[in-house]
Amino acid sequence: MTRANYQQINGIALAYIGDAVWEVFVREHLLELGLTKPNKLQHTATHYVSAKAQAFLISQMEEQEYLTEEEWTFFKKGRNAKSHTSAKNTAVMTYRISTGFEALFGYLYTSEQDARLAxxxxxxxxxxxxQPAMKKPRSR
Structure with missing residues (x-):
């Protein structure tokens, strides 16, 4: 499979692939920590992949001026995209910001910026x- 032309992919589609890409990074990290039980893996992963966690990360990126202008453009493309799904257990704005976060990962993946993505x-x-408020996973 070759990666699509990222310039022509809509924000929701970028978020779709970006969600999967981010999830792989998180899953690899948790396995590297030594976690092996499915319930513990799933529970711990939510501290990284939840809409609230992703919105928090975007706020930190903004505060630390961590993203390039082009990266912000693709974040906004995802955040502002019209979604036909609704937020589950989270505020609409938090959900939209998390969609932008995922679109950012989708953009980096589809534009083959693998080093920047990692x-x-x-x-x-x-x-x-x-973050002290985040529960740190323990092995096994």
């Missing part, structure tokens, strides 16, 4: 783990 994913994981 850098951003690891930065996000480190940022979440540095």
């Amino acid at each position: 850098e951003l994913a690891h930065w996000c994981i480190d940022t979440i783990e540095a």
